[in-house]
Each structure stands twice: as C-alpha cells, then as structure tokens.
Amino acid sequence: MTPEASVQYDEHGRLRHFLTTEGLGREMLSEILDVAASFISVGERRIKKVPLLHGKTVVNLFFEASTRTRTTFEIAAKRLSADVINMNATRLSTTKGESVLDTVQTLEAMHTDMFVVRDKASGTAHLIARHAPRGVSIINAGDGRHAHPTQAMLDMFTIRQQKGVFEPLTVAITGDVLHSRVARSQIHALRQLGVSDLRVIGPATLLPTEIEKLGVKTFYNMDEGVEGADVLIMLRLQMERMDGQLLPGPEEYFRYYGLTERRLKRAKPDAIVMHPGPMNRGLEIASSVADGPQSVILTQVTNGIAVRMAIMAKLLGDAGRDGRE
Amino acid sequence: MNVTLHGGRVIDPASGLDTVADLHIRDQHVAAIGVAPDGFTADETFDASGLVVAPGLIDMQARLREPGEDHTGSMEAELAAAVRGGVTTVCVPPDTYPPIDTPAMAHMIRQRVDASGLARVFPIGALTVALEGERLTDMGSLHQAGCTVLSNGDRAIENTLVMRRALQYASTFDLTVLLNAQDPWLVGNGCIHEGEIATRLGLPVIPEAAETVGVARDLALIETTGIRAHFGCLSSARAVAMVADARRRGLPVSAGVTVHHLHLCESDVGVFNTYCKVMPPLRGMADRDALRRAVAEGVVATICSDHQAHGKDAKLAPFSEAASGIAGIETLLALALNLVRDGVLELRTALAALTVNPARILGIDRGSISTGSVADLCVFDPDSPWTLRDTGLTSRGTNTPFKDTELHARVKATLVAGRFVFRDGA
Numbered sequence: 001m002t003p004e005a006s007v008q009y010d011e012h013g014r015l016r017h018f019l020t021t022e023g024l025g026r027e028m029l030s031e032i033l034d035v036a037a038s039f040i041s042v043g044e045r046r047i048k049k050v051p052l053l054h055g056k057t058v059v060n061l062f063f064e065a066s067t068r069t070r071t072t073f074e075i076a077a078k079r080l081s082a083d084v085i086n087m088n089a090t091r092l093s094t095t096k097g098e099s100v101l102d103t104v105q106t107l108e109a110m111h112t113d114m115f116v117v118r119d120k121a122s123g124t125a126h127l128i129a130r131h132a133p134r135g136v137s138i139i140n141a142g143d144g145r146h147a148h149p150t151q152a153m154l155d156m157f158t159i160r161q162q163k164g165v166f167e168p169l170t171v172a173i174t175g176d177v178l179h180s181r182v183a184r185s186q187i188h189a190l191r192q193l194g195v196s197d198l199r200v201i202g203p204a205t206l207l208p209t210e211i212e213k214l215g216v217k218t219f220y221n222m223d224e225g226v227e228g229a230d231v232l233i234m235l236r237l238q239m240e241r242m243d244g245q246l247l248p249g250p251e252e253y254f255r256y257y258g259l260t261e262r263r264l265k266r267a268k269p270d271a272i273v274m275h276p277g278p279m280n281r282g283l284e285i286a287s288s289v290a291d292g293p294q295s296v297i298l299t300q301v302t303n304g305i306a307v308r309m310a311i312m313a314k315l316l317g318d319a320g321r322d323g324r325e
Numbered sequence: 326m327n328v329t330l331h332g333g334r335v336i337d338p339a340s341g342l343d344t345v346a347d348l349h350i351r352d353q354h355v356a357a358i359g360v361a362p363d364g365f366t367a368d369e370t371f372d373a374s375g376l377v378v379a380p381g382l383i384d385m386q387a388r389l390r391e392p393g394e395d396h397t398g399s400m401e402a403e404l405a406a407a408v409r410g411g412v413t414t415v416c417v418p419p420d421t422y423p424p425i426d427t428p429a430m431a432h433m434i435r436q437r438v439d440a441s442g443l444a445r446v447f448p449i450g451a452l453t454v455a456l457e458g459e460r461l462t463d464m465g466s467l468h469q470a471g472c473t474v475l476s477n478g479d480r481a482i483e484n485t486l487v488m489r490r491a492l493q494y495a496s497t498f499d500l501t502v503l504l505n506a507q508d509p510w511l512v513g514n515g516c517i518h519e520g521e522i523a524t525r526l527g528l529p530v531i532p533e534a535a536e537t538v539g540v541a542r543d544l545a546l547i548e549t550t551g552i553r554a555h556f557g558c559l560s561s562a563r564a565v566a567m568v569a570d571a572r573r574r575g576l577p578v579s580a581g582v583t584v585h586h587l588h589l590c591e592s593d594v595g596v597f598n599t600y601c602k603v604m605p606p607l608r609g610m611a612d613r614d615a616l617r618r619a620v621a622e623g624v625v626a627t628i629c630s631d632h633q634a635h636g637k638d639a640k641l642a643p644f645s646e647a648a649s650g651i652a653g654i655e656t657l658l659a660l661a662l663n664l665v666r667d668g669v670l671e672l673r674t675a676l677a678a679l680t681v682n683p684a685r686i687l688g689i690d691r692g693s694i695s696t697g698s699v700a701d702l703c704v705f706d707p708d709s710p711w712t713l714r715d716t717g718l719t720s721r722g723t724n725t726p727f728k729d730t731e732l733h734a735r736v737k738a739t740l741v742a743g744r745f746v747f748r749d750g751a
Contacts, residue, residue: 007596121643143527184527
C-alpha cells in the first residue's frame with residue numbers, strides 16, 4: 001500500500017478516511033461507484049431518505065467558503081439520515097496549525113462522527129486525519145491544490161454511467177492543472193480505473209513539472225490534445241490567474257484553450273463534455289458547448305449527491321462499527 | 326587542570342595524523358600526543374581506548390534562539406545540545422531578534438554564551454541593517470568586535486546594487502561573507518522542491534533555478550569584488566558545479582551543505598511530512614547523490630547542521646504553513662559518520678568537513694589537533710549504535726525527521742579549552 005493510501009485505512013484495513021483517490025486501487029474505487037449507483041434511486045423517490053447514518057453527526061468544516069460543495073455534502077448526509085452541522089470556520093494562514101487542530105478537537109469533544117473538511121492549504125485534511133481519535137472519519141472536500149477526491153469520484157461515476165467502461169477511453173483534461181486539486185484526483189482515479197490514454201492540455205505555466213510521472217501525456221496544443229477523445233474535462237480557471245504572470249489574459253486563453261464547437265468536433269462524435277463547476281463561460285468553455293447535447297455538466301451535479309452518500313456510508317458503515325459505539 | 330585522554334585513536338584531519346596515542350592537555354592546550362612531556366602529571370585521566378579523539382566540531386550554521394525567540398529554544402539548552410553532539414564552536418547567523426547588526430549585539434551574544442560555560446560561539450554579523458537589504462551595516466566596527474564573517478542570514482539582498490556594494494565594502498575590511506544564495510522572486514511563497522512530489526501534493530514550489538540564479542548573481546559580483554565567500558547551504562548539483570567552476574577559475578569561494586541534504590531528498594516529504602520542510606528545500610535523489618560526491622571529492626568543504634529548534638506546534642500545521650528547519654546539532658556528527666559507515670565518505674573527509682575546513686573558512690585557529698593547539702576536542706565511539714528518539718534530544722526542539730534512525734557514532738566527551746563540557750552518562 002502506498003503511504004498516501006495507508007493514512008486512509010484503519011488498523012483492520014478498512015477505509016476510514018477519504019482524503020485522496022491516490023493509491024486506493026481499482027477495487028475500492030469500483031466498489032464506491034457501485035454503492036453510489038444503488039443510491040441514485042433514493043434521490044428520485046418521494047421520501048428521499050435512508051436510515052444508514054441515523055444517529056450519526058456529520059460536521060461540515062469549511063475553512064474555505066464554498067456553497068455548492070457544502071450543500072451537496074449536506075444533502076448527502078441528510079439523505080442518509082445523519083445530523084449535519086455546518087461550520088464556516090475562518091483561520092489566519094500565519095497562525096500555527098494548532099488552530100486547525102484546536103477547532104477539530106473542540107468539535108470532537110461533542111462526539112461527532114465525521115468531518116467534511118475544506119481548506120485552502122494542501123494537506124489540511126491529512127493533518128486532521130492523522131490526529132483524529134478512533135471512530136472519527138475525515139472526508140477531504142478539497143485541500144489547496146492537492147486533492148478533491150469526492151469531486152473526482154462523481155466524475156468517475158458520470159464517465160462510467162455514460163461510457164460503461166474505462167479501459168478503451170481517451171480522456172483529455174484541459175486548463176489550469178497546476179492549481180487544480182480536481183485534476184490531480186481525477187488523474188489518480190482514471191489511471192487506477194484503467195484509462196491508458198490520459199492527456200492534460202494547457203500552457204506551460206499551468207502544467208506542473210513532472211506531471212508525466214502521474215501517468216499522463218501533456219499537450220500544449222489543444223487541437224492535438226482533444227483529437228479522438230471520448231471524454232473532455234474542462235477545469236475552472238480562477239480569475240486571479242489572469243494577473244498577467246501566468247497568462248496574458250482571457251481572450252488569449254479562450255483562443256488557445258477554450259472548448260469551442262470547432263474544437264469539440266475533433267473529439268469522437270459521441271464524446272462527452274465535463275466541468276466541475278462553477279463555469280466561466282467564454283473563458284474555458286463556450287456557452288454553446290456547455291449547454292450543448294454533449295455536455296453532462298448538470299448530470300455531474302446530480303451524481304454528486306449519490307457519490308457523496310456512498311463515500312459517507314462506506315466510511316461510517318464500515319469503520320464506524322468499531323468506533324465509539 | 327591537566328588531563329590525559331588515554332589510548333584513543335587521535336585523528337587530526339588537518340595534518341592527516343591518525344594514530345592510537347595518549348593525548349595530554351595542559352593549560353587549555355594540547356601539551357603532547359604520545360609520551361607525556363617532562364614533569365606532566367594528569368589531574369584526570371579519561372579512558373579513551375576504543376574511542377576516537379578528534380577536534381571539536383565547528384558548526385557553520387546553528388540558531389541558538391536567543392535573543393528574540395526564546396519560546397522555541399534557550400541558549401543553554403541549544404548549547405547543551407551542541408556539546409552533546411561534539412560541537413565546540415557554534416556559528417550563529419545574524420537573524421536573531423534583534424539581528425546581529427551592531428557590535429553591541431555581537432558582544433551580548435558572546436557574553437551570554439561565555440556565561441553558559443559550554444561551547445564557544447562565533448557570531449556572524451549582518452551585511453545590511455536589520456537584514457533588510459537596504460543599508461550597509463558598520464562592517465568595520467563589526468570586524469573590530471570579532472565578526473570577521475558577515476552574512477544576511479536567510480534573507481536575500483534583493484537589490485543587486487546593494488549586494489554589490491555590500492560585498493565591495495566588506496572586502497575593504499578583508500571580511501569573509503557567508504551566502505545563502507536564493508533568488509527571492511523564484512522562491513516566492515514556495516515551500517518544496519519543484520518536482521514530482523510537489524506536483525503530487527499540490528504545493529507551491531521552489532525551483533532549482535532559485536538557487537542557480539542566486540548563486541550565478543553572487544558569483545558574478547564576487548568576481549568583480551574579489552571578496553572571499555562561502556555558500557554554506559547548497560542544495561542542488563548545478564549550484565555546486567557552478568561554485569566548483571568558479572574555484573577552478575581562481576575565485577576565493579567555497580561551498581557547504583547541511584547534513585540533512587546529504588541524507589534526505591524530496592521523496593522523504595512523502596505525504597506532507599513537515600519535519601522534512603527545510604530551506605533550501607530537499608531536492609531530488611540525483612542532487613542528493615551529487616552533494617555526497619561533492620563532499621567526498623572535496624568540492625564541498627563543509628557540513629553544517631543548520632540547527633533550528635521549534636516547538637511541537639510549529640510542525641503541526643499544513644505543510645505550506647509549517648515552520649521550516651530541523652533541530653540537528655546533536656545528530657550532526659552521527660549523521661555525517663553514518664555516511665562513512667555507508668562507504669560514501671572517508672572518515673578523514675567527513676571530519677575535515679566538520680572541523681578544519683570550517684575553521685579555515687572562518688579564519689579561526691581551531692579545528693585541528695597538534696602540540697600547542699587549543700584543546701577543543703570531541704571524543705566519540707564510532708561504533709556504539711543508538712536510535713534517535715525525539716524524547717532523547719537535549720535541544721528544546723524535537724523537530725527531527727531522523728526519529729527512529731539508527732545512528733552509530735556516539736559522543737562520549739566534549740572538551741572546550743581542555744575542560745570537559747560534556748560527558749556521556751555524566
């Protein structure tokens with residue numbers, strides 16, 4: 001087991017935390033997708049609840065504001081019948097990390113079962129997981145540029161739903177890979193699920209060094225990168241990257257790396273278009289593509305709830321048995 | 326007091342002396358090696374059989390945390406850690422609070438250290454006032470106060486013109502400068518070597534070019550000012566090659582490394598191991614191996630600890646926010662000698678990098694053993710395996726990535742001016 005993955009398991013080898021997709025292995029990833037599939041129907045029922053996490057307390061601990069992601073976690077937890085507390089905590093980057101751990105310890109003293117953590121610094125979820133007492137699980141809802149594993153899993157779910165299998169697929173991820181925790185988690189998941197032709201596309205300033213070691217091919221030219229692709233994943237470009245140091249400006253970016261209908265035609269005719277949201281229309285993706293027939297962007301959002309339910313159930317359903325009860 | 330160290334293997338890397346002999350100390354100096362001088366009677370005899378008697382270590386860079394940061398360490402504790410590690414002279418960089426930018430500060434630190442009765446201190450004076458890289462310090466006065474080596478600590482002098490003038494002015498007084506050359510723009514908010522691990526962990530990077538650009542700039546300025554300069558903590562193969570090339574061209578420059586850069590590389594950061602966060606960052610395996618070769622071949626002259634004690638909380642943070650640095654002064658010798666055991670370095674080379682080479686760069690009459698030399702000595706057992714536990718450190722800092730590492734050399738006694746300042750088990 002890789003060190004990255006081993007942090008996530010308890011002493012019985014059961015998944016206890018969900019911090020990264022790296023090193024989880026194909027079997028575990030597939031299992032989560034299978035469980036998610038069984039939860040899809042829950043959202044379509046009149047009574048949208050199952051009692052799996054009845055009596056459990058889930059804390060959404062967001063050091064970095066996010067309404068979208070927090071809401072999907074909240075819905076997922078509530079559909080599993082858990083009690084949910086939302087904490088929009090703030091902290092100063094210059095204060096020592098004890099403040100992160102202090103916050104968590106305070107909440108743990110209230111006998112919570114799970115923390116869903118988001119922070120602007122890479123590694124915060126790992127830090128908390130390493131210091132979490134027995135029976136408390138951590139889900140990483142995004143840490144800096146490092147990982148956003150639940151987003152990646154809902155993307156995997158969407159790809160499997162649309163394409164059935166992973167092995168023969170060509171997947172192209174375009175945009176700001178350097179700053180993207182989503183891209184890193186997607187790359188690890190896609191590689192483990194068997195995608196062999198995995199491409200990342202972007203200008204040199206937005207592709208991290210030695211990214212090839214994660215098992216991807218790099219393309220500076222988007223037309224070449226999307227050629228024959230089955231899945232096109234567009235990344236959100238943060239507007240603060242437009243300060244002229246990493247990129248000259250929005251027009252030039254859209255010209256070379258925006259997904260237009262013309263570029264989409266270079267992909268396979270049945271290629272799907274994905275985006276983790278929120279989108280910058282006209283910057284990384286043309287509206288006609290985002291709203292077009294090949295877009296599965298809203299499907300991703302819907303799937304997000306079932307996938308997060310699956311992950312929560314997997315952690316508290318398995319590891320929770322030996323916990324505080 | 327007269328002391329005889331009986332039956333030890335006396336090694337003086339300066340002269341190449343390596344012999345089993347008694348070493349006799351009188352009036353703070355080495356009186357004789359071998360047969361005692363006429364009329365010498367030892368007040369105390371220390372059984373050094375099976376042990377190595379070497380010059381006391383000179384650590385080119387270690388923070389004592391005073392003044393200014395006594396919440397993370399105390400001078401007494403850090404000096405006790407030093408002598409426990411066989412270090413008899415500690416070079417303190419000027420980045421104390423307030424910085425060592427006046428003769429008064431240098432005096433103050435010397436007095437505090439002398440009062441401790443442990444190791445000696447060699448305060449490094451600041452090149453610029455408050456290390457801000459804007460105005461030159463009173464270098465002449467600092468020189469008078471004994472700061473014959475100046476530095477700007479880890480703070481870069483961003484303005485190249487100020488840097489040039491600082492080096493020119495320092496050369497006026499025949500000073501030596503100690504440089505931690507890192508281009509501040511390329512360092513930015515980076516916290517880890519730009520490489521595969523940084524890409525995996527999604528951390529802001531410090532590219533190798535931060536060091537090569539910094540070294541290139543400083544070498545160009547050294548070439549036109551003629552100042553003696555030592556790059557004390559190089560991390561990359563390319564930067565070492567640049568300094569080696571400059572030496573071949575006759576420039577009065579030398580290079581050093583920290584002992585942890587000889588042991589660790591970026592992959593040791595693993596999954597956000599903040600104990601491996603250091604500045605300059607741990608680089609690739611190829612860099613680490615190149616640094617090892619450079620020490621073995623004498624291209625890199627010195628090995629230091631870059632000791633930085635931190636409280637426990639300082640490392641309990643997300644990687645980018647955790648403090649950088651290792652509390653390493655106690656393990657400097659043992660880690661260097663692990664490399665001898667592993668066949669990377671010759672014993673004499675390793676000891677030279679810890680003793681006589683730093684002494685020559687600092688321009689001090691220490692770091693060697695001969696009749697008449699000051700008896701600053703380190704007596705160690707080269708084969709006494711022990712495992713480092715963080716609870717076993719004397720330093721107030723427990724921040725070490727070498728916890729649970731098996732070490733083989735163990736310091737048995739440390740003498741400063743012929744006086745025992747540390748004895749194992751005492």
